[in-house]
Amino acid sequence: MQMENPFKYAGVVTGPYFADRKGEISELLSEMRNLSRVFLVSPRRFGKTCLIFNLKEELGKEGLQTVYLDLKAYPDVGSFAVGITEKVSRALESSTDKVAKLISSLKHLRPRVEVGPDGSLAAGVEMAAPRQQALSALLEGLSHCHRLAQRKRKKLVIAVDEFSDLAKYDGQIVEKAIRAEIQTHTHIGYIFSGSEQSVMLSMTQDPQRAFYRTGRIMELGPIDRSQYLKFILKWFRKGGYRLEHVNLEPLFKSAEDVPYSVQRMCNILWETGRATETISQEMVDQAPFVVARQDSAHFELIWQGATPAQRTLLMALSLEPKAKPFSREFQLTYGVGPSSSIKASLDSLVKKGILYQTPAGRYRFADTFMRYWILRLRKMGSDLDQ
Numbered sequence: 473m474q475m476e477n478p479f480k481y482a483g484v485v486t487g488p489y490f491a492d493r494k495g496e497i498s499e500l501l502s503e504m505r506n507l508s509r510v511f512l513v514s515p516r517r518f519g520k521t522c523l524i525f526n527l528k529e530e531l532g533k534e535g536l537q538t539v540y541l542d543l544k545a546y547p548d549v550g551s552f553a554v555g556i557t558e559k560v561s562r563a564l565e566s567s568t569d570k571v572a573k574l575i576s577s578l579k580h581l582r583p584r585v586e587v588g589p590d591g592s593l594a595a596g597v598e599m600a601a602p603r604q605q606a607l608s609a610l611l612e613g614l615s616h617c618h619r620l621a622q623r624k625r626k627k628l629v630i631a632v633d634e635f636s637d638l639a640k641y642d643g644q645i646v647e648k649a650i651r652a653e654i655q656t657h658t659h660i661g662y663i664f665s666g667s668e669q670s671v672m673l674s675m676t677q678d679p680q681r682a683f684y685r686t687g688r689i690m691e692l693g694p695i696d697r698s699q700y701l702k703f704i705l706k707w708f709r710k711g712g713y714r715l716e717h718v719n720l721e722p723l724f725k726s727a728e729d730v731p732y733s734v735q736r737m738c739n740i741l742w743e744t745g746r747a748t749e750t751i752s753q754e755m756v757d758q759a760p761f762v763v764a765r766q767d768s769a770h771f772e773l774i775w776q777g778a779t780p781a782q783r784t785l786l787m788a789l790s791l792e793p794k795a796k797p798f799s800r801e802f803q804l805t806y807g808v809g810p811s812s813s814i815k816a817s818l819d820s821l822v823k824k825g826i827l828y829q830t831p832a833g834r835y836r837f838a839d840t841f842m843r844y845w846i847l848r849l850r851k852m853g854s855d856l857d858q
C-alpha cells in the first residue's frame with residue numbers, strides 16, 4: 473500500500489505532519505506556564521490555529537488544560553458567553569451533574585442538558601437573561617471560569633482565535649469589560665490570536681484602547697526555510713522519492729514562505745511524482761501554476777468582480793510583487809494613477825480580502841497563487857495575440 477500524502481494543507485495539522493515551529497512553541501509554553509496574555513498575530517494561513525493546537529498538546533503534557541474558541545463561531549456576545557462558560561466548565565469538571573449545579577448558581581446563565589445521538593448526556597449552558605444583558609452574562613461566565621480554575625487548583629489556558637472579530641460585538645464596550653474582568657484572573661493564561669494585523673495591532677498598541685499593553689504581542693513569521701526544507705526532504709525520503717539535484721528554494725519563493733502555500737505545492741509534488749517516485753526541477757517550477765489552475769474557478773470570480781482599474785493594478789502587482797504602487801515609476805510603467813485612485817483601488821482590494829498590507833506598507837496577495845493565475849491569464853492573452 474502506498475503511503476498517504478503527508479503534506480496536509482487544510483484544517484488543523486498536528487503531530488508528525490506539523491513542520492518545525494519549535495522556537496515558537498517553546499516561547500508560548502513558557503509564557504503560558506506563567507499564565508501571561510499573548511496576542512498572536514500573523515497574516516492569514518501562516519499557521520496560528522495549527523500552532524495553538526500543537527501547543528495544546530504540549531501544555532497537556534505539563535498538566536495545563538487548554539480551551540480553544542474561534543470567535544467566528546459566535547455571532548453575538550450571548551453565544552460567546554454561553555460557549556466559553558460551557559467549554560471551560562466541561563474542561564475542568566468531568567461530572568455532568570456537577571457542571572449543571574455550578575451553572576445553576578449563576579444569574580444570567582443556566583444549565584441545559586444535552587442528549588447526544590447515542591443517548592448520552594452532556595452538560596450544556598444557555599442564556600437565562602434577555603439579550604440586552606449578554607455582556608453581563610459574558611462577564612459572569614468569565615468570572616465563573618476563573619473561580620472554577622481556582623477551586624480546582626488548575627492552570628488553564630484560554631485561546632481565543634480570530635480575536636480581531638471582537639469588533640463585531642459593539643466594539644469597545646465589550647473590549648473594556650473583558651479586559652477589566654480578565655485582569656484579575658490569576659489562574660488563567662490567555663492567547664488572543666488574529667490575522668487582521670492592523671486591527672490586532674491597534675487593539676493592543678493604541679493607548680486609547682482597552683487592551684493597550686495588557687500583554688505581549690507575538691508576531692508569527694514564516695517557518696525557518698532550512699527547518700522546513702528538512703521536514704519536506706524527510707517526508708519525500710520516507711516515501712521513497714528521488715530528488716537528485718533538485719532545488720526547492722523556488723518553492724519557498726513562490727509561496728512567499730506562507731506555510732499553507734508550501735504545503736499545497738508539496739502535496740501536488742507528492743501526487744505528480746507518485747508514479748515515477750521522482751521529483752524533477754520542472755515539477756517544482758510548475759507547482760504554483762498547477763495550484764493556480766486547480767483554483768481557477770475561485771480566481772475567475774474574484775477577477776470578474778474587480779473593476780478595470782483594480783485589474784490593471786492586480787496585473788501590475790503580479791508582474792512586480794515588490795513594487796511601490798505610489799511611486800511615479802510604477803504609475804508610468806503600468807499606466808495606472810493618479811495616487812488617489814490607486815489608493816481607492818487598493819483599499820477596496822484589501823477590504824475584499826484579495827490583498828493585504830504588510831506592516832511595512834507593501835501590498836501582497838492574500839492567496840499567493842492568485843499571482844500565478846494572473847500571470848497565466850496574461851500569458852494566454854499574449855499567446856492569442858500572436
Ligand SMILES: Nc1ncnc2c1ncn2[C@@H]1O[C@H](COP(=O)(O)OP(=O)(O)OP(=O)(O)O)[C@@H](O)[C@H]1O
Nearest residue numbers: 480481482483491516517518519520521522667732
Ligand atoms: N507548521 C506547519 N506545518 C505544516 N503545515 C502547516 C504549518 N502551519 C500551517 N500549515 C498549513 O497551513 C494551513 C493554514 O494554517 P492555519 O489554519 O493554522 O493558519 P492561520 O494562521 O490560522 O490562518 P487564518 O488566519 O486564515 O485562520 C494549515 O491547514 C496547514 O496545512
Ligand SMILES: [Mg+2]
Nearest residue numbers: 520521522633
Ligand atoms: Mg486560523
